[in-house]
Amino acid sequence: MAWAVRGRSSAVFGPSRWRGPRDTAAIALTFDDGPSEGTPRILELLAQYRVPATFFQCGRNVERLPEIARAVTAGGHEIGNHSHTHPLFCFKSSAFIEADLARAQDAIAARAGVTPAWFRAPFGVRWFGLRQAQRRLRLRGVMWTIIGYDWKRKADQVAGALASRVSPGAILCLHDGRELRPAPDIGVTVECVRRLLPMLLERGYRFETVSSLLCPTKSPNGSSK
Ligand SMILES: [Zn+2]
Numbered sequence: 001m002a003w004a005v006r007g008r009s010s011a012v013f014g015p016s017r018w019r020g021p022r023d024t025a026a027i028a029l030t031f032d033d034g035p036s037e038g039t040p041r042i043l044e045l046l047a048q049y050r051v052p053a054t055f056f057q058c059g060r061n062v063e064r065l066p067e068i069a070r071a072v073t074a075g076g077h078e079i080g081n082h083s084h085t086h087p088l089f090c091f092k093s094s095a096f097i098e099a100d101l102a103r104a105q106d107a108i109a110a111r112a113g114v115t116p117a118w119f120r121a122p123f124g125v126r127w128f129g130l131r132q133a134q135r136r137l138r139l140r141g142v143m144w145t146i147i148g149y150d151w152k153r154k155a156d157q158v159a160g161a162l163a164s165r166v167s168p169g170a171i172l173c174l175h176d177g178r179e180l181r182p183a184p185d186i187g188v189t190v191e192c193v194r195r196l197l198p199m200l201l202e203r204g205y206r207f208e209t210v211s212s213l214l215c216p217t218k219s220p221n222g223s224s225k
Helices: 002-006 039-048 059-064 066-074 094-112 130-137 155-165 187-202 210-214
Strands: 026-034 054-057 078-081 140-142 171-175
Touching: 026 039, 026 187, 026 210, 039 066, 039 187, 054 059, 054 066, 054 094, 059 066, 059 094, 066 078, 066 094, 078 094, 078 210, 094 130, 130 140, 155 187, 171 187
Parallel strands: 026 054, 026 171, 054 078
Antiparallel strands: none
């Protein structure tokens, strides 16, 4: 049961993608729990290296910091839905789950001007009713290939773990916020991004948003990108 709820490849409560194709050099950098007051520091680094990323935002945080949510889209990044209030969905009703996802979807559309296509469950926990809620809101589930534990480890440990485990098609998960906490300290995350970007680019990896990694568009000659 624990695997059904938390396993990154579990489809018991709805299908989730957790990695991209292994035959390209593309990887996706993703951030959960934002936007936060620290998000602009990450946006600066991404802009410096011209790297797109995907931000799974909480609706409540978007309402608190709408300008930072807009700065994420203005920077060319993708926004995903990470729930409204970052609840643990275990034992919650289907109605609660759908209402929470819908509120986040509405908050992001109203403040950031985009409608997310991807949902990442808070704490990676899926539950009964999530599948239907995602279907009704047209949200596809995505987990991660490697999670950084940046909320509880030191920057060198996080960057080292990600750098040693990364592989083609990997989806990396970091956090530009800390659940719904205002003004969280995300220094570890920022430092980790500062170290990882040049290192992974040097190794030949190419960064893509979750949508372009998982749903490559067909090129005019009919072959997949
Ligand atoms: Zn989260």
